[in-house]
Amino acid sequence: MEWKNPIKNKIAQVSEPCQIHFISEDIHQLGDGEILLAIQASLICGSDLHIYKGLHPAVDLPVTIGHEFTGKVIAVGNGVTRCKTGDLVTVEPVITCGVCSACRRGEYGYCKEISYTYRQGHGALARYFVAKEEKVYVLPPGISAEKAALAEPLAVAVHAVKRAQVCLGDRVVIAGAGAIGIMIAMVCKKIGAKCVVISDVSESRLNMARELGADIAVNASNGNIEDEIERLSSGEGFDKAFECVGKEATFVQLMSCLKMNGLLTDVGIFEKPLIRLDASLIVKKELRIQGAQGYCWDFEAALQLLQELPFEKLITHRFPLHEVRQAMKTALDPDSRAIKVCLIPDWDQGTGGMENDSF
Numbered sequence: 183m184e185w186k187n188p189i190k191n192k193i194a195q196v197s198e199p200c201q202i203h204f205i206s207e208d209i210h211q212l213g214d215g216e217i218l219l220a221i222q223a224s225l226i227c228g229s230d231l232h233i234y235k236g237l238h239p240a241v242d243l244p245v246t247i248g249h250e251f252t253g254k255v256i257a258v259g260n261g262v263t264r265c266k267t268g269d270l271v272t273v274e275p276v277i278t279c280g281v282c283s284a285c286r287r288g289e290y291g292y293c294k295e296i297s298y299t300y301r302q303g304h305g306a307l308a309r310y311f312v313a314k315e316e317k318v319y320v321l322p323p324g325i326s327a328e329k330a331a332l333a334e335p336l337a338v339a340v341h342a343v344k345r346a347q348v349c350l351g352d353r354v355v356i357a358g359a360g361a362i363g364i365m366i367a368m369v370c371k372k373i374g375a376k377c378v379v380i381s382d383v384s385e386s387r388l389n390m391a392r393e394l395g396a397d398i399a400v401n402a403s404n405g406n407i408e409d410e411i412e413r414l415s416s417g418e419g420f421d422k423a424f425e426c427v428g429k430e431a432t433f434v435q436l437m438s439c440l441k442m443n444g445l446l447t448d449v450g451i452f453e454k455p456l457i458r459l460d461a462s463l464i465v466k467k468e469l470r471i472q473g474a475q476g477y478c479w480d481f482e483a484a485l486q487l488l489q490e491l492p493f494e495k496l497i498t499h500r501f502p503l504h505e506v507r508q509a510m511k512t513a514l515d516p517d518s519r520a521i522k523v524c525l526i527p528d529w530d531q532g533t534g535g536m537e538n539d540s541f
């Protein structure tokens with residue numbers, strides 16, 4: 183499909199810490215295998231907040247943002263066979279080289295050149311997005327555009343749970359009841375964990391975690407949480423722990439809550455990555471510590487789980503796209519009780535030039 187006049191896109195960009203605005207860009211004609219999407223819903227991620235604050239360890243400013251989204255196909259380039267105009271899709275926003283040894287083994291999550299679309303100027307807090315066909319997933323029926331935008335963070339949770347090999351009957355402890363922590367709790371329960379304990383300092387997040395399936399939600403600001411958590415595991419310690427905060431205190435707490443040979447999976451992004459921990463505990467308890475980052479072949483499981491569990495409850499706030507500043511403030515404000523903030527592209531007044539939607 184060809185269009186005469188360029189399509190005007192607007193993309194949110196963080197130019198310097200706590201400064202976000204829209205940049206304009208013309209969309210070129212589609213190349214082979216490319217798909218033009220009109221974004222229907224885009225979510226703010228915890229990593230977007232680290233970027234917004236200028237504290238993401240792997241991202242330099244300025245950078246466009248947004249990578250959790252649903253789009254409607256409005257045009258397809260030559261050779262596209264897996265979707266058609268009108269389909270609702272979500273996109274795996276990862277860019278890999280395809281030729282390094284990890285990519286050739288299919289372990290593209292370990293690609294030497296791995297990047298994300300938003301880091302290359304293709305943020306999804308935007309009106310439009312040009313996707314590559316191989317990264318596009320057509321939504322199963324019955325999932326709303328907002329809910330489907332959760333496929334990306336859910337793929338992160340699925341990846342972490344798979345790496346931790348959570349089994350039937352496992353006792354699991356999770357630090358951090360943000361979206362990823364709660365999703366990990368939900369997935370662990372779904373696959374038969376015996377006891378899932380989650381900790382946070384926000385009572386509203388803990389309530390959400392309880393509502394969505396955590397067996398016990400503990401407020402970490404109430405004194406000696408290690409003893410409390412230890413008691414919850416019947417004194418035996420936990421089989422698996424997930425760190426979803428990115429702080430020294432929670433990392434160290436989880437080490438002490440694990441049983442002998444327990445496995446700690448670190449998912450959180452550390453704004454201060456140098457931490458102090460008791461290394462002798464790793465030896466004494468034969469602890470295993472690993473990271474989980476992003477995903478690798480996890481979107482299909484995420485889309486399946488979206489059909490089975492009420493993840494949409496994690497979306498607590500909605501804003502029209504042009505109110506992205508307000509949306510960011512809300513996502514950062516502990517008093518807002520926000521878990522997932524959703525931005526819906528709007529085409530009307532007040533959109534700072536986002537009025538010309540026709541081509």
Ligand SMILES: [Zn+2]
Binds near residue numbers: 229334335
């Ligand atoms: Zn994300």
Ligand SMILES: [Zn+2]
Binds near residue numbers: 280
């Ligand atoms: Zn590669």
